[in-house]
Amino acid sequence: MYIHNRLGMIEGVETMLAQERRLDQVANNLANVDTAGYKKDAVSFWEMLYQANAERQRVGKALRVHTDHQQGHVDPTGNPLDLAIQGEGFFRIQTDQGIRYTRAGSFQLDPMGQLRTPEGGLVLGDGGPIVVDGNNFAVERDGRVMVDGVQVNQLEVVGVNDLTNLIKEGRNLFRLAAEGEEMPLEAMNFQVRQGFLEKSNVNSVEEMTTMIDLQRSYEAQQKMIQAIDDMDEQAISRVGRFNR
Template structure:
C-alpha cells in the first residue's frame, strides 16, 4: 500500500508543477508576444514490487519538460513609431550582455545615443549590426521587409530570423529566448514587420481557467486517494494487532 501512495504522490507533484505553468500563462495573458506553455509528463516504470496478490509493475508519473506553442498572437494597433510586430514566423534579434537572444516582443524605443533598443536597453540588431538613427533626419518609416528609412534615405534594416526547429529555444527571462543548440538562425524571408503594431499573447484565458479547474480537482482527488490508502493501512495494522 505504501507503493500505491508513492505512485499517487508522484502524480500529485506533477499536478502542482502544472498548476504553476497554467497560473503563469494566465498571469501573462496580456504580455506582448508571450507564448503559452504546457507541461509534458511521462511515466517511469520501476521494477516489480511485491504485493499481496503477487508482483506488480509500478509506474511513477514525472514531469518531462515545459513546451511552448509558438502560434502567432493577434496584432494590436498602437501607432507607436518603434512598436513593431512580426506577421508570420520569426524573431527579432537582441544583443544582451549574456549574448544573442530572440524575442517576439517588439516594444522598442530609441536610446539617448539614437540606438534602437528594448525596454531594458539591449540593442536591437539589424543586418549590419546595431541600428543607430538620427532623429534630426526626419520621421522613421519601417517597411514590411524591415528596411528603415528617414525621408528618401535608407538607414538600416531590422533583422528578423527564424529557426527550422523551434525546440532549440529556451525561455531566458524578460520575454527573451536563447538558442541552446548549435543550430544557426536563418533570415525569416516570409515574415513581415508591422510598424505601429504589437503582437498580443496567444494565451486563451478561457481554456487556461478551465485547465486550472481540472488540475485543482485532480489534485483533490489524489489527496483523497492518499488519505484512503493511509486509512486502509492504519485499519490493517489495528486488525493485525487485535489478532495477535
C-alpha cells in the first residue's frame, strides 16, 4: 500500500509541476495580447520512460513548448512606418546579437534615416539596411521600397522550411536554432501592407478559459495528494497499533 501511495504522490506532484508550467505560459500569452507580432506559445504534455534506478524504469511527465505561427489580425494604424506581412515570411533584422526575424513591423527612423525596430535593430533589404533619404516613403505590396517615387531598396521578406527551427527571443524576435545549417528562403506568398500592423495571435477568451481549467485541475491534484497523505498517515497509525 505504501509503495502504491508513494507512486501516486509522485505522479500528482509531476502533474502539478507540469500544470504550473502551462499556467505560466498562458499568463505570458495574456500579458502579450496587445504586443505586435507576438506568437503565442503552448505546452504539450506526454509521458516518457526513464531509468528511475538500477532496478527499474518508470513513466514520467515531460513537457514540450512550441510556438503557434498562425497569422494575427492585420489592423490599420495610419503610420507609414508601420508595415505588416500578409501571408508567409518574416522581416529580416540586423541586431547586435546577429540576424533575427520578426513579424512585428512597428518601425521607426533613426537620425541617419535608417529604418529600425523600437529596440534598435536595422531592417534589412536586398541592398542592406533600408535608408530613407527623402520626404515621400512608400513600400509596395511586393516589398519594393520607394523614396520620392524612386526605388531605393527591396524589403527582405524571408521564410524557413521548418518553423520549429525558429527559437523565440523576447516578445517577437526569432533566431534560427542552428545558424548556417538552414539558410532562410525568399518568401513567395506574401504582401506587404504599409500603414498596418499585425497584432498578436493570442485569443484572450480561449486563454482565460484554459487558465480556469488548469487552475481547477491543479486544485484537484492538490486534493489527490492530500488524500494520499491521509492514507499513508492512517496506514502508519494502524501498523503502530498492530505491533503492540
